[in-house]
Amino acid sequence: MHSNPIRLIHAAALLLSLLFASVSITASASALPELMAGVFNPPYMAPPFSLQGSNGSDVTLAHYRGKVVLLAFGYTNCAAVCPTTLATLAQARSGLGRAADSVQVVYVTVDPQRDSVARLRQFLAVFDPSFVGATGTPAALAAVRQKYGVTATKQGSGRDYAMAHTSSIFLIDRAGKLRALMPFGHDAADFVHDIKLLLAE
Amino acid sequence: MKVTGREWTWLIAVALSLAVFGGVGWAALAPIAVASHDELFEIPHGTFARRMAGERIEILPHTIWLTLGLNDVLLLRNKDEVPHIFGPTLIMPGQSFSLPFRQASTYSFQCTAHANGQLSVIVEPNPAPGLERLRWRWHKLTNALWNMPESHHH
Numbered sequence: 001m002h003s004n005p006i007r008l009i010h011a012a013a014l015l016l017s018l019l020f021a022s023v024s025i026t027a028s029a030s031a032l033p034e035l036m037a038g039v040f041n042p043p044y045m046a047p048p049f050s051l052q053g054s055n056g057s058d059v060t061l062a063h064y065r066g067k068v069v070l071l072a073f074g075y076t077n078c079a080a081v082c083p084t085t086l087a088t089l090a091q092a093r094s095g096l097g098r099a100a101d102s103v104q105v106v107y108v109t110v111d112p113q114r115d116s117v118a119r120l121r122q123f124l125a126v127f128d129p130s131f132v133g134a135t136g137t138p139a140a141l142a143a144v145r146q147k148y149g150v151t152a153t154k155q156g157s158g159r160d161y162a163m164a165h166t167s168s169i170f171l172i173d174r175a176g177k178l179r180a181l182m183p184f185g186h187d188a189a190d191f192v193h194d195i196k197l198l199l200a201e
Numbered sequence: 202m203k204v205t206g207r208e209w210t211w212l213i214a215v216a217l218s219l220a221v222f223g224g225v226g227w228a229a230l231a232p233i234a235v236a237s238h239d240e241l242f243e244i245p246h247g248t249f250a251r252r253m254a255g256e257r258i259e260i261l262p263h264t265i266w267l268t269l270g271l272n273d274v275l276l277l278r279n280k281d282e283v284p285h286i287f288g289p290t291l292i293m294p295g296q297s298f299s300l301p302f303r304q305a306s307t308y309s310f311q312c313t314a315h316a317n318g319q320l321s322v323i324v325e326p327n328p329a330p331g332l333e334r335l336r337w338r339w340h341k342l343t344n345a346l347w348n349m350p351e352s353h354h355h
Contacts, residue, residue, distance in 0.1 A: 038275075038300030044293055149284075149291025151311055166311060168289060181290050183300070183310065 034197060036190035037171055037180035046071070046170065046178035047147035051108065051140065054121040054133030061176055064104045068198045070191070071170040073150050075111035076123040081167045081184060083127075089169070090128040092191035102174075102199055105131040110145070110152035110165045112138055173198050229335040233328065239276040239299070240267055242288070249283045261288055261320060267302055268337075270327035275300040288320050 046061055046069075053059035061069060070089055074082035086107070093100040107124060109115035112135050115123075120133030135141070145152060145166075152165040167184035171194060179198060182191065204212070242261055252258055267273050277287045278297040285292055289310035292298050302308070305326040309319050328337040 036301070036303070038290070038298055040292075041297050041299060042295075044296070149286045164311075181298070181300075183289060183308065185308070 035171075035180050035194045036186060037169075037182040037194050039180050040178060043173070043177040043179045045176055046172045047144070049134075049140075049144045049147070051134035051136040051144065052117055054117050054124060054135075056117075059106060059132055059134040061106075061172060064106075064172075065176050066174050067102050067104045068174060068195050069170075069172040070103065070105045070195075071108065071148075071172060072105065073108050073110055073145065073148075073152065073165055074167075075109050075163050075165070076115050076119055077111065078163070078165075081165075085167065085169065085184065086124070086127040086131065088186070088188050089131070089191065091188035092195065093128055093130070095188055095192045096195060099196070099199055100130075103195055106134060107131055108134045108141065108144060110141065110150075110163050112136065112141055171195075171198065173201065225335065228338045229332070230330050231334075232330075233271060233334065233337065235271050238270075238272060238274040238301075240265065240272040240274065241276045241278065243278045244281050244285050244287055244292075246280045246282070248281045248285070263319070264321045264323060267322060267324045268327060269302070269305055269324060273302045273324065275302070275322060 048061055049059075051059045072082075072085055072089070074085065076082075086105075089105050093103055093105070096103060105128065107120070109120060115133070115135055117133070117135060120135060124131040124133050136144075144150075148166075148170065150166040152163050155162045155164050169182045169184075169191075170178060171180040171182060173179045180194065182194070242265075244260055248258055248260070261277075265275065267275065275288070276297060276299050277290075277292060279285050279287060279292040279294055282294050284294060287298070289300070290298055302322070302324045305324050308322040308324065310322070311319065328334045
């Protein structure tokens with residue numbers, strides 16, 4: 001027998017290392033987007049609107065320039081989605097401490113038939129007295145929804161109808177640009193994270 | 202020194218078995234590295250015009266499967282000349298929307314582009330080291346081999 005075990009091991013080791021070299025391709029993992037929310041790239045100015053505010057004056061985005069605006073759509077009779085969203089946003093604001101002063105929640109109704117200015121004010125005050133509700137004519141509200149790609153459809157009839165509506169929240173930066181969209185289901189910590197990043201710019 | 206035929210047989214057998222074990226071991230244990238986390242869907246230029254001409258164009262599937270750590274960012278891009286409602290949002294011409302997922306779950310979005318108005322995104326956990334990773338790589342390999350002849354037709 002002339003076999004040389006050391007040579008065999010060397011050959012096998014060489015083969016193995018070649019195998020490893022061929023398969024371990026180094027790939028640079030791209031960084032995840034910084035925000036927890038979905039990000040628009042490039043960001044454009046958030047579509048402007050002027051609606052009746054629950055605070056007694058007109059609601060415009062221009063009025064809140066310098067603040068981060070969280071824009072939500074819903075209705076006060078909403079059973080599950082809106083209360084969850086508004087409670088989350090209230091929790092996010094309290095989690096921000098003093099920075100909460102630089103955050104404005106604007107809640108645009110999709111149900112002007114039932115949501116009067118007074119009703120919006122009363123409903124929102126339960127969550128956070130700083131929240132501003134917005135209403136207008138059905139046509140004006142439909143125009144705003146269209147500009148944001150928001151849907152709202154009536155379900156059922158009679159007095160107890162429901163509105164199926166877009167549940168995502170729009171994040172508008174201090175300059176008035178529509179930067180991101182937070183899908184329903186994120187917790188307050190995710191909002192705090194993103195708001196801090198937008199405020200730090 | 203001369204390597205005999207018997208030695209060659211041994212050498213090849215040892216090398217082959219090492220290669221197989223090494224390969225399987227690597228496939229089961231090595232972290233899966235990806236160049237991009239983006240799962241991209243694009244609205245091609247001219248989509249609006251084609252739809253206006255009566256063409257039925259479905260860009261997004263009803264269900265999108267993502268995997269944490271691999272393809273966990275849904276990237277939607279509008280290359281058309283008009284705004285489009287695409288998946289969960291309205292996207293301007295030339296704009297993209299990048300939605301990251303950080304939790305394995307099933308997400309459903311309203312999507313007016315679909316007949317049932319729903320888009321489901323199923324986010325699966327990152328394959329764990331061991332059998333799951335091995336299975337993932339095996340699927341990846343078989344899918345790549347399966348799709349190979351097709352790619353020549355493009």
